[in-house]
Amino acid sequence: MDNKQVHTRRVMLASLMTTLLTAAPVQDGVSGEWDASLEAHGDSFPVTLKLKRDGNKVTGTFESAHLGRGALSNGSFAANRLSFTLDGPHGAIEVTGQLNAGKLAGEFHVGEEVQGKWEAKKKME
Numbered sequence: 512m513d514n515k516q517v518h519t520r521r522v523m524l525a526s527l528m529t530t531l532l533t534a535a536p537v538q539d540g541v542s543g544e545w546d547a548s549l550e551a552h553g554d555s556f557p558v559t560l561k562l563k564r565d566g567n568k569v570t571g572t573f574e575s576a577h578l579g580r581g582a583l584s585n586g587s588f589a590a591n592r593l594s595f596t597l598d599g600p601h602g603a604i605e606v607t608g609q610l611n612a613g614k615l616a617g618e619f620h621v622g623e624e625v626q627g628k629w630e631a632k633k634k635m636e
Contacts, residue, residue: 539564544634551627
């Protein structure tokens with residue numbers, strides 16, 4: 512193989528690698544549908560979260576037989592820490608947590624009256 516053929520192959524390989532790297536979807540770990548559970552005062556409330564991450568901003572919706580349906584506001588994600596507010600028919604629920612090993616977990620507060628822990632596991636896509 513002469514130098515021209517070697518150069519042509521290197522250029523083609525570099526072009527192919529660039530295409531593969533830029534075409535691969537980036538998994539952000541947060542976006543998607545989650546099965547969550549909020550626990551307070553010995554009770555557990557299942558919630559479905561649908562999260563969408565765009566940079567550090569997180570938006571989405573939630574649905575629960577106990578809490579009703581609503582939207583997320585004030586959502587943010589940075590350094591594996593997540594925070595958002597569930598705005599629903601029963602008022603605002605402030606949620607904070609952390610992404611660790613593909614699971615979300617943390618604490619929530621409803622004013623100063625109710626506080627508890629929560630966790631979520633991503634639904635298989």
